[in-house]
Amino acid sequence: MSKELRNKIxxxxxxxxxxxxxxxxxxxxxxxRGFFQRIVDYTRAVDKVDFYIREGETLGLVGESGSGKxxxxxxxxxxxxxxxxxxxxxxxxxxxxxxxxxxEITKLSPSELKIVRKEMAYIFQDPISSLDPRMRVGDxxxxxxxxxxxxxxxxFDEIVSTSLETVGLSANDMRLYPHEFSGGQRQxxxxxxxxxxxxxxxxxxxxxxxxxxxxxxxxxxxxxxMQKKFNxxxxxxxxxxxVIQHMSDRIAVMYSGTIVEIAEVNELYKNFLHPYxxxxxxxxxxxxxxxxxxxxILREKLSSLYxxxxxxxxxxxxxxxxxxxxxxxxx
Amino acid sequence: MKKQTNINKNDxxxxxxxxxxxxxxxxxxxxxxxxxxSFEMKRYKNLxxxxxxxxxxxxxxxxxxxxxxxxxxxxxxxxxxxKDSGSGVALHKLSPxxxxxxxxxxxxxxxxxxxxxxxxxxxxxxxxxxxxxxxLHQTVDKRSARKRTIxxxxxxxLRNPESIVDAYPxxxxxxxxxxxxIAMALSCSPDLLIADEPTTALDVTIQVQILDLIKELQKExxxxxxxxxxxxxxxxxxxxxxxVMYLGKVVEYGMVRDVLKKSFHPYTRGLLRSLPQIGLxxxxxxxxxxxxxxxxxNLPKRCRFAARCPERMNKCEAEPPLFYLGRKHYVRCWLYKxxxxxxxxxxVAK
Numbered sequence: 263m264s265k266e267l268r269n270k271i272x273x274x275x276x277x278x279x280x281x282x283x284x285x286x287x288x289x290x291x292x293x294x295r296g297f298f299q300r301i302v303d304y305t306r307a308v309d310k311v312d313f314y315i316r317e318g319e320t321l322g323l324v325g326e327s328g329s330g331k332x333x334x335x336x337x338x339x340x341x342x343x344x345x346x347x348x349x350x351x352x353x354x355x356x357x358x359x360x361x362x363x364x365x366e367i368t369k370l371s372p373s374e375l376k377i378v379r380k381e382m383a384y385i386f387q388d389p390i391s392s393l394d395p396r397m398r399v400g401d402x403x404x405x406x407x408x409x410x411x412x413x414x415x416x417x418f419d420e421i422v423s424t425s426l427e428t429v430g431l432s433a434n435d436m437r438l439y440p441h442e443f444s445g446g447q448r449q450x451x452x453x454x455x456x457x458x459x460x461x462x463x464x465x466x467x468x469x470x471x472x473x474x475x476x477x478x479x480x481x482x483x484x485x486x487x488m489q490k491k492f493n494x495x496x497x498x499x500x501x502x503x504x505v506i507q508h509m510s511d512r513i514a515v516m517y518s519g520t521i522v523e524i525a526e527v528n529e530l531y532k533n534f535l536h537p538y539x540x541x542x543x544x545x546x547x548x549x550x551x552x553x554x555x556x557x558x559i560l561r562e563k564l565s566s567l568y569x570x571x572x573x574x575x576x577x578x579x580x581x582x583x584x585x586x587x588x589x590x591x592x593x
Numbered sequence: 594m595k596k597q598t599n600i601n602k603n604d605x606x607x608x609x610x611x612x613x614x615x616x617x618x619x620x621x622x623x624x625x626x627x628x629x630x631s632f633e634m635k636r637y638k639n640l641x642x643x644x645x646x647x648x649x650x651x652x653x654x655x656x657x658x659x660x661x662x663x664x665x666x667x668x669x670x671x672x673x674x675x676k677d678s679g680s681g682v683a684l685h686k687l688s689p690x691x692x693x694x695x696x697x698x699x700x701x702x703x704x705x706x707x708x709x710x711x712x713x714x715x716x717x718x719x720x721x722x723x724x725x726x727x728x729l730h731q732t733v734d735k736r737s738a739r740k741r742t743i744x745x746x747x748x749x750x751l752r753n754p755e756s757i758v759d760a761y762p763x764x765x766x767x768x769x770x771x772x773x774x775i776a777m778a779l780s781c782s783p784d785l786l787i788a789d790e791p792t793t794a795l796d797v798t799i800q801v802q803i804l805d806l807i808k809e810l811q812k813e814x815x816x817x818x819x820x821x822x823x824x825x826x827x828x829x830x831x832x833x834x835x836x837v838m839y840l841g842k843v844v845e846y847g848m849v850r851d852v853l854k855k856s857f858h859p860y861t862r863g864l865l866r867s868l869p870q871i872g873l874x875x876x877x878x879x880x881x882x883x884x885x886x887x888x889x890x891n892l893p894k895r896c897r898f899a900a901r902c903p904e905r906m907n908k909c910e911a912e913p914p915l916f917y918l919g920r921k922h923y924v925r926c927w928l929y930k931x932x933x934x935x936x937x938x939x940x941v942a943k
Binding site: 476548 | 645646797798804823824825826827828829830832849850853854863866867868869871878879881883886901
């Protein structure tokens with residue numbers, strides 16, 4: 263461990279049991295115009311987001327497309343460089359004497375980040391484009407080991423094959439290419455790759471939304487079993503309210519870059535407070551013909567112009583809107 | 594020679610599909626996308642078609658529209674469409690590109706496609722595209738067609754329809770484009786509207802809006818809807834009768850309550866159990882269907898679900914017929930005899 267990195271590690275100050283704490287996280291994408299690519303505005307993909315994740319729990323993140331869910335997920339492990347804010351991660355690999363230590367992820371250099379990333383993994387939404395079509399499955403799953411592991415190369419094969427078997431594939435699949443698998447199996451390969459370094463924290467970005475119904479259940483069950491088996495912490499991103507309820511202990515609702523409500527699962531589904539959560543929950547379609555209901559609050563006229571620069575971003579769609587809200591920021 | 598054959602008058606009947614088979618010869622053999630699908634639709638009784646990708650839902654719908662290209666496809670079977678007056682048209686006898694079919698397509702039977710992004714032509718304005726449908730089927734001049742277009746855009750709850758008429762598809766969001774598609778499909782008040790996964794590409798809130806919109810306009814335009822989706826919630830909300838398909842075959846068919854609440858086929862039950870649900874069975878473990886959906890390629894003459902079925906028996910080596918269980922409920926499984934009783938066939942160990 264380099265000296266610099268050692269200086270960046272602090273003794274844990276966050277309350278016990280909190281694995282990840284995000285404070286004031288922002289990601290602004292510049293909007294460029296004209297010949298000189300002048301920056302005229304910013305798209306606030308993630309705007310002042312605060313939350314924490316306890317060790318061993320699943321925090322669900324739900325929201326519509328374009329609300330910034332994926333940007334937030336990727337910013338946490340700095341696949342996208344956040345503009346501002348702090349991400350404090352309670353690390354185990356960096357600790358020398360079993361004392362809990364925490365590290366500020368946003369301040370690490372690339373080589374230091376690499377060490378911390380061993381404890382984190384990411385499962386991508388699209389199982390087709392997230393696997394290199396020219397690599398054999400064995401090589402795809404092995405790659406993290408080659409980068410991070412200090413074990414001997416001879417042992418790699420065995421680790422890879424046990425990893426494939428835990429996710430329900432066979433060791434013989436190592437020689438095949440991704441295109442020889444179905445969507446569900448490819449997602450299993452993605453999970454095997456994510457789990458190979460025994461991470462403690464997993465970000466699952468819509469892991470089932472590209473899959474068929476009968477396969478979705480298989481993957482959700484697999485993720486839950488893996489969580490129990492390896493004591494994993496999940497940050498689970500989805501737009502499907504049923505899936506997110508099934509998987510999560512707590513749920514954060516995101517709208518247009520900000521988290522508008524965050525609560526325990528049962529609390530959120532019974533005593534939701536934010537009008538947007540109400541809107542989302544009223545949009546649930548229950549597969550039972552006796553539960554047909556009129557979704558009255560959704561009768562809104564769509565226009566492509568949302569004035570997002572001032573005031574509450576949900577204002578144009580809110581059923582309780584008051585004039586004052588349009589002119590004031592909400593903190 | 595008269596191609597339109599008049600069939601017995603029947604006031605109620607809207608569409609009758611009899612033993613529809615659509616095969617695609619491919620390099621590896623014959624791909625039976627749809628293999629012997631039959632159903633009947635009464636006026637104002639919506640039909641839902643449920644199934645996973647590759648089960649032949651869309652091909653069934655496209656065959657009714659006469660939009661499956663022949664060749665490569667080989668289409669067999671009968672499709673009858675009954676007009677308001679009760680006279681029937683044998684769609685399978687018409688040439689898909691002929692004038693009779695074209696008069697029906699878009700006018701009497703309209704379709705909303707799955708991808709609002711790719712189904713609108715990017716180089717024509719919204720107005721041009723909706724007006725085309727109106728002017729093709731109704732004898733109106735351009736000005737009144739435009740007026741009607743604006744009316745329709747307003748009916749589908751688009752703000753500022755006067756400016757959207759002249760907008761191009763890329764200027765609209767996915768939900769707005771899907772509304773334009775609905776406006777276009779309903780502009781001629783069709784008898785039958787086929788909605789093929791109308792909300793799959795959209796957000797949950799927009800999905801419900803589109804669903805409510807279709808339901809509302811259906812009453813206003815006296816349209817009957819075929820809703821095709823893998824989202825069981827959507828079908829449960831919309832349909833009166835449900836068709837469950839698996840690998841080109843109908844496995845269960847009946848009234849929506851019977852099929853979804855008293856399902857008989859192991860596949861239907863598996864589908865309902867394999868997804869988490871809100872409210873009713875929240876946080877209960879999900880029991881997914883094991884295995885994978887295979888391709889409908891050179892399928893053997895046996896039950897197509899047998900390989901994944903938890904209740905597999907010896908008898909499943911033979912293809913089960915569609916048993917009638919009473920109350921318009923059909924199921925294709927050896928577990929059941931005619932009246933919904935379980936047949937006494939010994940089971941293979943699970």
